[in-house]
Amino acid sequence: TTINMMSTYAVKVKSDKTMETASNMIANGLIPPDELSEIISVSYEKDGTILYISAIYTDPVNAAKIANAVTEAAQASITGVNWDITNSAVVPEEPVSPSLLKNVAIVALLALVASYGFFLLMDIYNTRIVSEEQLSSVLEVPVIGTIPKVDSASESSSDKEGPYNE
Numbered sequence: 327t328t329i330n331m332m333s334t335y336a337v338k339v340k341s342d343k344t345m346e347t348a349s350n351m352i353a354n355g356l357i358p359p360d361e362l363s364e365i366i367s368v369s370y371e372k373d374g375t376i377l378y379i380s381a382i383y384t385d386p387v388n389a390a391k392i393a394n395a396v397t398e399a400a401q402a403s404i405t406g407v408n409w410d411i412t413n414s415a416v417v418p419e420e421p422v423s424p425s426l427l428k429n430v431a432i433v434a435l436l437a438l439v440a441s442y443g444f445f446l447l448m449d450i451y452n453t454r455i456v457s458e459e460q461l462s463s464v465l466e467v468p469v470i471g472t473i474p475k476v477d478s479a480s481e482s483s484s485d486k487e488g489p490y491n492e
Contacts, residue, residue, distance in 0.1 A: 332370040335377055335407070339368045339400045348399035352392060365389075366396050376412070382422075390415040
């Protein structure tokens, strides 16, 4: 079937023989065949007869050269196939990866999750007693009395009564 043929051709494109030929075409073996095999990806459509050969490399100009060299090497090393190159690899105008928008969205989501986790842990490990009910449950004795909190800023010195306030 067509899918089996395309799968076979995809494997042959990434074969040692093809990678060796392509490596020799690219600056006389500057990139070793095993590294070249990691740079190249081969895909095909399920119902089609078109192979897509692409390269992801740090330098986009060299990535296009690598993809074109592998395509030529595949044509030379895989016999019995009528190859027709529809498009040669070209240097993209914009970087394919990393995607700034996607990375910012991921970082924002991670920051949100991390901050939620931090405050959840702070609440779980909070050991302060803030109410009479908490004090009663922790000490297992009833609360007899409390000392009210006095806001010293709201009181003026004339409101205070006492022997030393005159």
